[in-house]
Amino acid sequence: MGNLPNQTITAQTITDIYAGLHAIGQIDSGYDRPAYSDVETAAIRYIQGLADQAGLSHYWDAAANLIIELQGQEDRWVESGSHLDTVPGGGNYDGAAGVIAALSVLIYVKKSQLRPYKGLRLRVWRGEESASFGVVSIGARAIMGVLPNEAWEQMHNGQSLYAAMQAQGADAKALRTGMQGMTSAQQAVISAYVELHIEQGNVLEQSKKTIGVVTGIRGSIRSWVRLKGRFDHSGATPMGTEFRADVNLAMSYMQVRLHELAQEYGGQDLVQTIGVVNLNTSVAQALPDLRFNAVSKVSGCGFFSHEIRSCSLTLMDAYMLRVKAIVATTAAEFGVEMALETFSRMVGIPALDPLIQRTIADQCMALNIPSIPLPSGAWHDAGVMAQTECRDGRLIPVGMIFIPSHDGVSHSPQEWTSAADIATGATVLLHTMLQLAAD
Amino acid sequence: MGNLPNQTITAQTITDIYAGLHAIGQIDSGYDRPAYSDVETAAIRYIQGLADQAGLSHYWDAAANLIIELQGQEDRWVESGSHLDTVPGGGNYDGAAGVIAALSVLIYVKKSQLRPYKGLRLRVWRGEESASFGVVSIGARAIMGVLPNEAWEQMHNGQSLYAAMQAQGADAKALRTGMQGMTSAQQAVISAYVELHIEQGNVLEQSKKTIGVVTGIRGSIRSWVRLKGRFDHSGATPMGTEFRADVNLAMSYMQVRLHELAQEYGGQDLVQTIGVVNLNTSVAQALPDLRFNAVSKVSGCGFFSHEIRSCSLTLMDAYMLRVKAIVATTAAEFGVEMALETFSRMVGIPALDPLIQRTIADQCMALNIPSIPLPSGAWHDAGVMAQTECRDGRLIPVGMIFIPSHDGVSHSPQEWTSAADIATGATVLLHTMLQLAAD
Secondary structure (H helix, E strand, O other), rough: OOOOOOOOOHHHHHHHHHHOOOOEOOOOOOOOOOOOOHHHHHHHHHHHHHHHHOOOEEEEEEOOEEEEEEEOOOEEEHHHHHHHHOOOOOOOOHHHHHOOOOOHHHHHHHHHHHOOOOOEEEEEEOOOOOOOOOOOOOHHHHHHEEEEEEHHHHHEOOHHHHHHHHHOOOOHHHHHHOOOOOOHHHHHEEEEEEEEEEEEOOHHHHHOOOOOEEEEEEEEEEEEEOOOOOOOEOOOOOOOOOOOOOHHHHHHHHHHHHHHHHHOOOOOEEEEEEEOOOOOOHHOOHHHHHHHOOOOOOOOOEEEEEEEEEHHHHHHHHHHHHHHHHHHHHHHHHOOEEEEEEEEEEOOOOOOOOHHHHHHHHHHHHOOOOEEEEEEOOOHHHHHHHHHHOOOOOOEEHHHHHEEHHOOOOOOOOOOOHHHHHHHHHHHHHHHHHHHHHH | OOOOOOOOHHHHHHHHHHHHOOOEEEEOEEOOOOOOOOHHHHHHHHHHHHHHHHEEEEEOOOOOOOOEOOOOOEEEEEEEEOOOHHHHHOOOOOHHHHHHHHHHHHHHHHHOOOOOOEEEEEEEEEOOOOOOOOOHHHHHHHHOOOHHHHHHOEOOOOEHHHHHHOOOOOOOHHHOOOOOOHHHHHHOEEEEEEEEEOOOOOOEEEEEEEEOEEEOOOOEEEEEEEEEOOOOOOOOOOOOOOOOOOHHHHHHHHHHHHHHHHOOOOOOOEEEEOOOEEEOOHHHHHHHHHHHHOOOOEEEEEEEEEEEEOHHHHHHHHHHHHHHHHHHHHHHOOEEEEEEEEEEEEEOOOOHHHHHHHHHHHHHHHHHOOOOEEEEOOHHHHHHHHHHHHHHHOOOOOOEEEOOHHOOOOHHHOOOOHHHHHHHHHHHHHHHHHHOOOO
C-alpha cells in the first residue's frame, strides 16, 4: 500500500468539523473550557458524535479520555492525540486543531477504504492545560499512572480535581489507588504516537514554513513567591528600608533582577515568565492580609508566580538556585519575609523519536510542503507519552507535527491558524500515520 | 478664669470612653469602619450617647456629621474635631483618639462648672479616609461646600457616595446643589479649630516627646496607572520586547524607576507610595482582561496606584511631570499601552496658624510636657478647615496637636497609642481650648 500525493485533507473538511466546536465554551473574549468541566465534556461529545456518524468506533478510558479508533489488520496501533480544554480567555486552536486534524485523518481513511496494516487511533485527552488545577496533562498522566498524588486535591472553582473527575465520569477512585490505568498489554500494542499541534510561537511564520518537525519539548518549573511586609501610613512613614517593609517595592525589584538574570542566559534554551501578580484566587485565599493593601498604605502583603521552561532539567535546576538567591537577598534588603514554593516541576523531552522525525520530514518532502525542525516551547500530552516508561520498560516512540500560529499568539482570544494550514498539517499527519502503519 | 496645672484628664477617663468603641467595626485583623457605612454611624452614635449622658447638647449637620457642644457666654466657638472611620484593617486610634480626647475635654469642662467665655464644640466628621470612595475628608468638605463634583458618583461596595450619604441620613441631594452647607454666619462664629491626632509616624517616639505641635499638613496627588499588553504563551514566546508586550515586566520596571526618582528627591519634603498592584475592585471591574492573567501566559493587563505627599504643591506638580515621563517611556520600551489618571489632588497646608501653634507650645511648657514642632505627613480634616475660604473671605485659624504612635505604625492592626499618651494630649487640648476660649 503506497501513499499518493493526491491523498489530501481539504480546508473545507477542517472548517466543517470546526463549525460545531466554535460555539462550545465561547466567552466574551475567547474561550473557557476548563479541565474536567461540563463544557470540556460537551466539546469531547461533539467530536464523538462526528466519529459515530463516520462509522468509527470509540470508548472512554477510566480517566474519561475519549479514544476513537479504526481497526487495522492486526492489534497494533499508530496513535494521534490532543486536547479540547483551554486556558480561560484562550483560543480554539491550542489542542483543538490537533483533535480535528486527527479526526479528519481517521474519517478520511475510513471513507477511502484504505486498510492500513496497523490500526489508527485518536486519543482525545482531558485537562492538558494547567490553568484550572495547576497540573498539566491530567488525563494522559492519570491513565499512564504518573499523576502526582498531590494533584487529586488541587482545587478549581471550589471543587477538587478528584471530585471534578468523578463528576465527568472518570473512575478517579480506582485511578488514585493505581487501578484501571493502561495495562502492560494495552501499552505494548502502541507502535507510535504522533501529535499535531499549533506552534504557539512565531518561528514557522517568520521562516515561511508550513510544518515544524518537533525535535524536543520544553519542561517547566513553576513556583509561587509569597511576601509579607508591614502595612504603614503612606504619608507619615518616611521612605527607605529603615522605616518601611514595602512588599510592592520588593516585588518590583525581584522581578527586574530576575529579568536581568534571564538576560544573562540569553543564548541558552530557557524562557522565564512572571504571569501573575496578586491575582490567583487560591493563593489569595491563603493570604487574607492581601485585602488590606490600599492606595494610602505601604503594601504589607503580595505574591507572584514564577515560571521557567527549558528542554534541559539540569539547566533549569541550576537557574532556580540563582532565582532563590535573588528572591531571598532582595526580601532581606527590603525587610520583608518571603516564601518560594515550587508547585510544579515538569521534566522536558530532550529528543523526540528520530525515526518519526525523519518520517514526518520525508512526507513533507514528498508532498512538496516546506518544513523545518524546531523544539517545542510549550508542554504537550505527547511529552507524557514520550517520557513515561511502559510497564515493560519500553518507551513509546513519539513525534510531533507543528503548524503555524498567526503572529505566534496563543493562550489568547487572538490565537488563530487558518483552515488551510490545519488541512496541510492534517495531510502530513495522514501520510505519516499511514507510513508508520504500513507494516 | 485661669487654667490650673492640676486640671488634667486621666488615662482612666480615656480607657472608659474607649471601652465601648473597641467592639464597633472590629474584624479578624484590626478594624473596618468605612465612610458613610452603618458601622461608622454606630460608632458616632456611641459617642453621641456618652455626650447625652454627660448633659452635652448635640445636632447633626446636613452631611450627617455629629456636632457636640457646650455653650459659652457668647455665640463664638473654639472647636475641635476628628473622625471615626478607618481604612480596612486599620486601627482604632487614627481619628478615634482625637474624638475621644475632645469628648473628654467637653465632659471635663461640663463637670467642672467652668464657664469659658466662648463655647466649646466637637465635630465628629464622617469619611476622612479615602479608602472607601477614593476621596478624603468627605464630611468636612461636603459641609464646607468644597467636595468635588465627581466625588458623588464614586463607588464603594456597589454603592455611590451619594447613595451611601443619603442612607446614613445626610441630605446629599441639597449639598450637591450647594444648599444646606455651612452658612456665612455659622462660619463667622468659629474662632479657632484645634484637632488632636496620632502622629502616624515615629518622630515623637524616637525623640522622646509626648506632644507634637503641628506646623503644616502634607497634601497628596493620587493616580491609577493602567496597562495593556498582549497575552502570549509563556513557553513558546521568546523573551524580549520584539516578541512580548509583558505588562508585569513593564510594571516592575516602572516601579523601580519611580523609586529611583524618589531617591533623587531624598532631601525634600516628598514621599511616594505604590500601595496597590492589581487589587482594587473598582479599577479591576473596568479591566475585564485582568482575569486572563495566568501562570502560563505572558501578562496582558494590569494596574497600580501611585501616590505622592508633600506640603508643597509646586514640588508635587513638578514631580508628577517626571512620573508621567517615566511611565510613558517605560510603557513604550516594553510595547504596552498605558493610561495615567490622577483621581485625587489634595493641596497641603504649608503653615497652620502661628498663634495657635504658640498657644499649644505654651500650655505644654506650663504643664511640663515635652513637645516639638513637626509637619503632618498625613492629611487631616483640620486641613479642610484651614484651607477653605469662608463665605466672608476669612480663613479659620487652625492648629493641630500630635500624640505618639507606637513604632510609627498606623493604618494597620498594630496601630497603638497608650491611654496615658491620649490623656496627656487631651489635657493639652483642654488647656489650649480653654486658653483660646478665654476671651
